[in-house]
Amino acid sequence: EIVLTQSPGTLSLSPGERATLSCRASQSVSSSYLAWYQQKPGQAPRLLIYGASSRATGIPDRFSGSGSGTDFTLTISRLEPEDFAVYYCQQYGSSPEYTFGQGTKLEIK
Amino acid sequence: EVQLVESGGGLVQPGGSLRLSCAASGFTFSSYEMNWVRQAPGKGLEWVSYISSSGSTIYYADSVKGRFTISRDNAKNSLYLQMNSLRAEDTAVYYCATTVRYDAFDIWGQGTMVTVSS
Numbered sequence: 001e002i003v004l005t006q007s008p009g010t011l012s013l014s015p016g017e018r019a020t021l022s023c024r025a026s027q028s029v030s031s032s033y034l035a036w037y038q039q040k041p042g043q044a045p046r047l048l049i050y051g052a053s054s055r056a057t058g059i060p061d062r063f064s065g066s067g068s069g070t071d072f073t074l075t076i077s078r079l080e081p082e083d084f085a086v087y088y089c090q091q092y093g094s095s096p097e098y099t100f101g102q103g104t105k106l107e108i109k
Numbered sequence: 110e111v112q113l114v115e116s117g118g119g120l121v122q123p124g125g126s127l128r129l130s131c132a133a134s135g136f137t138f139s140s141y142e143m144n145w146v147r148q149a150p151g152k153g154l155e156w157v158s159y160i161s162s163s164g165s166t167i168y169y170a171d172s173v174k175g176r177f178t179i180s181r182d183n184a185k186n187s188l189y190l191q192m193n194s195l196r197a198e199d200t201a202v203y204y205c206a207t208t209v210r211y212d213a214f215d216i217w218g219q220g221t222m223v224t225v226s227s
Contacts, residue, residue, distance in 0.1 A: 033212065033213075035213035035214070037154075037214075039154075044204055044217035044218065044219055044220055045154065045204075045214070045217055046217075047211065047213055047214060047215045050211045050212060050213035050215075051211075051212070051213075054211075056210070056211060056213075056215060057210065088153065088154055090154075090156075090213065090214070092212065092213055092214075097156070097168075097170075098144065098156040098159065099156060100153060100154040100155065100156065101153070102153045103153045103154075
């Protein structure tokens with residue numbers, strides 16, 4: 001089973017700052033089948049990034065994903081007030097497991 | 110509009126059973142694989158189960174294997190999760206999710222709450 005470890009657990013930043021979130025896998029994630037989701041309280045998760053670096057439709061270009069193998073990063077170039085939420089990475093290349101990381105909470109400083 | 114709507118959640122005693130449903134609309138349901146994902150109160154996301162578009166391939170997380178059964182009725186555009194031998198740790202919001210535009214979970218329902226308690 002591939003285990004995804006996200007860091008930090010909580011990130012405190014101010015609007016306008018740059019956010020860097022990390023996701024490390026216990027084994028190589030095949031074909032960069034790594035996704036990032038955003039979840040706000042009381043809402044379902046929303047897909048931001050798939051294939052490690054491709055933005056889903058409607059996602060602002062301040063969100064970017066990078067990485068391969070076991071190390072992946074989600075970067076938000078300039079934080080907007082609506083970006084403060086919990087972010088999860090997920091690997092979906094290793095059937096039958098579609099494991100999620102434990103999440104990073106991005107909070108307003 | 111592409112939409113998933115879950116139903117069937119509620120309060121159930123430990124050891125009891127519950128059947129969740131997920132109604133799909135706005136896309137060709139029979140062409141897409143489906144998943145159940147759950148989230149315990151205040152916790153992270155946990156993938157629960159997968160079913161292929163035809164229903165011929167099914168996977169489960171170890172935590173529910175042998176107790177939960179995923180199924181689908183393509184004629185009714187519906188996905189199901191039969192949950193038996195429920196435990197307190199199964200308490201969670203249960204989401205159905207699918208991969209319509211991308212190979213990651215791009216469409217999610219609003220979730221249905223399952224509470225296992227005496």
